[in-house]
Amino acid sequence: MNFIGRPDKNRQNLSDESLIKLYQTSRDKELISELFCRYTTLVYGVCRKYLEDPDESKDAVLQIFEKLFVTLLKESPQVFRSWLYTVAKNHCLMELRKPGNIPLDQEIPEGIVESGEDSHPEKKEAMLQYLEQAQQNLPEGQSQCVRLFYLEEKSYKEIAEETGYSLNEIKSHIQNGKRNLKNQMEKGGYP
């Protein structure tokens, strides 16, 4: 039994997907609370990014949370975390786009999220090998930041000190540089 304020140890150990399955059979709302509590910070951060206003962001978090009670009765996402990211993002975009309300369900094509694709260790290794040869082909800012970040393993702060770029610039150079490299690799027949 779950007393007030005492988290249930068994539930805490269940995977996101198991919690959803359990919810679909038991309809116990506490399961969704447990699930959502695992991602409060992330969801709030995403809302804050898109909506900017703290109060609106908080409201959005609560709305997303409430939607889960209904949506998760019907849907069984393969990877809840990625799915939740899409749901959160779409909710914020919908809020920004108001009054053009599109039903939530239709807005979430499963698997659209590029989650963890690059984190595959073999792909990452291949990319790093390619990086040494190909980084010269990148625009200067991207080349510099990608080299410092991936090859010299420096943090954004250190790169900023060295190059004078702002943290946001560095982040964007690295993201774009990474995408360009990936495209080049694919063109050049790399896996």
Place this chain on the structure above:
Amino acid sequence: MSQDEMLRKRILRYLSGEMPSKEARAFEEEMLEDPFLSDAVEGLQQEASLPRLQAELAGVDLALKHKGGRKSRMPYYSIAAVFLLLIGTALVIRLRVQETKEASPLASEQVDPMENEKAVTSEAMPEVSKKTIIKDKSDNPSEEKSIDALDKIVMSEEAISDASSGASNLPIQQKALNKAPERQEELSFQTEELPGKVEDLLINPDVADQLLAWAESIKETPTNISSGKILETAVPEAETKKKTESGVRMPVASSTEATINSSGHYERRLISGLIREGKWKEADQAISRYVKTWPDDKSIYILKSGLELKQGNKTKAIHYLKSLKNTPYEKEAKEFEKKIGG
């Protein structure tokens, strides 16, 4: 720490710039590979003040708790338990109030000796059941009104445990106390209705302690009990004398068995200890037994006063001090009266 709490801590550390470069770089790489995390950090970064960000996040947690109900939903048995507790408390308070209202002042000496004998006899029976004791009491409706229902149960149980264990393992003194006649105990030391005053709540705890210290310091032995004849049967020697004089023959048990190492002084210190420990009910019962054992010893009023004062009953405390009039303690009692009266 939950998954989310750990992540939150990490993000806040990263944003604060406290993270060492190596760790920061690992976190940044993680962000590059995880757009959810990257977006979230970007969003949280919009708030430049970290304390404000923390407050924002705490606000979200709180709102979720209210909405989600996971932590606000109370199981039925919890509600039931709280409800029962409330009823129980109300009952105890009611009984206490009733007790105060119905009580008569220090009635121990007015107890009918026959009653006393009856009680002692029933106590002495090896198998005393709860039922018989209660029945015994209810046979005398005239006295029922002064019997507190709660005490009745407690004391019946005491009698049962006493009877079943044969009281053989108890120290002699304790044995004697347990064997004290019940009715007398119930009647003795109950207070008359005294008007409660607001200042009753404002008590200087030191005065109560001083009272207790005074009671402890009194060395006199209340009656000539050192012979040890009394406690075995719980019939005080003084009382026995009195009753013998009045023609009522009291059962005097084998006094030779008892090796008494106690005195009124020891007893008073024992009671004082109970009061200091906050064991008020036990202290009250012990005082009642004391009064039965040594009805002529007025020094016990000091402890009774201290007990009342400890419980915040200023008026009652003064009332008991006043009872020390025409005793060797009169002068000091008056000083205490003044102290308590403020």
